[in-house]
Amino acid sequence: MGDIEAVKPFPDSEEMEISFGPQHPATHGVLRVMVKLDGERIVDAKPIIGYLHRGTEKIFERETYNGAIPHTDRMDYTAAATNNQGLVGAVERMMGITVPPRASYIRMILAELQRIASHIIWLGTHALDIGAQSPFFYTFEEREKILDLYEEYCGARLTLNAMRVGGQPYDLPEGWAARCKTFVDQFPARIAEWERLLTTNRIWKLRTVGVGVISAESAIEWGLTGPPLRGSGVNWDIRKVFPYDHYDEVEFEIPIGAHGDTYDRYLVRMEEMRQSVRIVQQCLARLPEGPVMAKVPKVIKPPKGEIYFSVEGPKGELGYYVVSDGGANPYRLHVRPSCFINLQALPEMVRGQLVADLIAVIGTLDIVLGEIDR
């Protein structure tokens, strides 16, 4: 991998340099951050990524369109359903396929459950980073229930591969909707429980209020999307602005923060989980009957052209840029990775703060290295 001196990011500094990661308990995978410290204060930070690079975009080029879906699962491996949703959405729009409403609603249910599951991981690990151990276990208990629902639907718990171009591969199993409803109905009580543990906790507020502040202008300049952008007070959600599936038919609100600090992003995500519960409840209530697969040619061959389609993933805007040359394989399939772009703002957010804040900010950005490195 070459020696460390060769990539020494701060050539002539007298402050202490410290390499956080790639093997570190709180960097959420193999992120490496070169930090220049003056005592405990961060003078500069430089994320170094690529330790998990697998060439996913190159692999896409050799796969068929449906064959590329399992590879999207492995990008943001905590949010496989939304990853799938983005890719199939892009290809469907390219081919002019209309998805049957039942399939569309199933997609929304899967995607919103995935958003909850992803936020659950975020909450557990974020709290663990800040030093609160117990929320991790409380949250993962709920996540298990979501994964059980997934397992029942498609057999997989993590890498779902649960969507196809043109619809859904399977209809919902018998009684699935009822079990899903049981879960979402009890879930808000769990959120309230976690909030009792953290939201008004003095130490939690000391550690998060005013930490990792980024203004709305700065957030737009740095291309932040998702909760980090909304935490800064920008009302921006792909589900509202460019509604896909049937998001324009369900009622939900976009929580936004005011100060752009870690605490606001925490509140935004907690509220997003409640809104996702609302969406799932509405979807289950109005789930139409009918087929789950549209009339789709056997070999998916979109016409020559290019399209960008994005969904609101749990971490931000997840976009797929598909270039087709008319063949059965994508000529180029580029992913706009929300975590990659959100992570770029890290130095901006931690400069001048303390080491402990770096950990809090990495947590609040909610990064998944699988998507950053692809």
Add this chain to the structure above:
Amino acid sequence: MTEQDNPTAPAETPPQAPAAPKAPWEEKPVTPVLRDARDHALVKEIAAVLPGVVLEAVEFAGQVTATVACARIAEVCRTCKERLGYSFLVDLTAVDWQERPQGRFDVIYWMHRFSDSRRLRLKVNVADGVEVPSVTGVWKVANWMEREVFDMFGIYFSGHPNLERILTWEGFNGHPLRKDFPIEGIDTGAAVYPDVYPPGGGPVAGGEGE
């Protein structure tokens, strides 16, 4: 209805449409067509502030692509941001058209503006080895995106503050997303830990491919 949705596919049709003989998902899909978009409102806006800069404009599935000259891209982007309100760079990437005569690569800029939630794609054709003016001065977010394009395609961006490889390592041989990079990969020597690394710290392109 938005730009992202395909205008030819009424995705939001209520499922209980009584009169329709057949639901749209039972029909054969109607593919969107590529059409010229020189008179599209978004393209006209650019042409109004920067006459003659748009070389070509097409529309596909409701998304407008304007091709501009490579040398002027930074200027066009700055104007788009400052005068047309495209404050948000959504995505920046590249496509390799290996055998194309008028420049091998396309560099794609996908911009968004919040005032009316419209998106516009800018595109430049770049020949191999030609430097593209960097837009990091326009949007800070372009920094890592351009580094990624450099890393994956070997396209140089002039004026970039820190044009280093980002996903592969310093000394990696080749640019993986070029079409002539073997899709099964190259032997980078990274997994076998040899006693002596090849000169340059990396492997030889296409040499001992598995």
Add this chain to the structure above:
Amino acid sequence: MANPWVLFLLVPLVKIVVILGVVILLAAYLSFFERKILAYMQIRIGPNRVGPRGWLQPIADALKLFVKEDILPSRAEKFVYMLGPVLVTAPALVVFSVIPFGTGFKLFGAEVTPYLTDVNIGILFILGVSSVGVYGIILGGWASNNKFSLMGGLRSAAQLVSYEVPMGLSVVTVLLMASSLSLVKIVEAQRNSGVWFVFPGFIAFFIYFVCGVAETNRNPFDLPEAESELVAGFHTEYSGMKFAFYFLAEYANMVVISSIATVLFLGGWLPPFPNWLAGVWAAPVFTWIPTVIWNAGWFLVKMFAFLFVYIWFRGTFPRYRFDQLMALGWKVFIPVSLVNLMAVAFGVLLIGGSR
């Protein structure tokens, strides 16, 4: 039996062995209790594989640490690196020599006290000896030649030094009330006055306990070894038995802090509310219990109450940040404990201490 050599050498030696054995076992089992209690707080089961219901887990842990490779980093300062764990563990164990677990009793006709010695400056001895432990942490962190260790060592130096001040001040309030430095006398003063010092000195008690948590590097003040920030802080590079020493010292220190809190504020071995409930404790249900077990039992009950709170903290609180920790120490605890000290001094002057 009256051979003076027996009394002078054999009895203390036996006591040393018993106390050391009990303390080390207690520290080992404290880790087991911590894991178990934490597990139940976090809706999981905890260790339950080794022995019946996991009761042999600490033994297995100790064996594992014994046989693990003892890594010596090639660029470490070797002598200091090896000195660190010793400097941390020895004071933690030495302190137990003056902690009184009960009153004296007769064994084979000889007067035996369930503590090693009653030094007339006991509390000073404890404060003095236990502050040596911080050197072990600083030196260990520095000698590892690791930046995370160094930062952990620096953090703990600042933290332990600044929290010793309010801790000492809150101990002084007890000394004022008891008019003695001897731990046995302090307990006896509480028995004579009929009220535990936690009631007149509840502010001092609170400050003492919170500072005690900080002194032992426990959550929410576990910054020197903050896992998510500094990997493992000062003991990042330690493995095998050296790590086990740090581990032992941490838990022994928890026992020390809890024991001293028990002695100073909760009446040591005294049963609750000695004068008011004396009739109850003299009832036949209780009187058959030998005095030594009765006393040590009450001591242990109180001590474990403290230890439970320690573990409870760990299950509940996030971690403080370094500057917040310092601010809390210097801007809150030191002024409050100073004011409290003056208030208690006036109170003692007006009401009179327990002389």
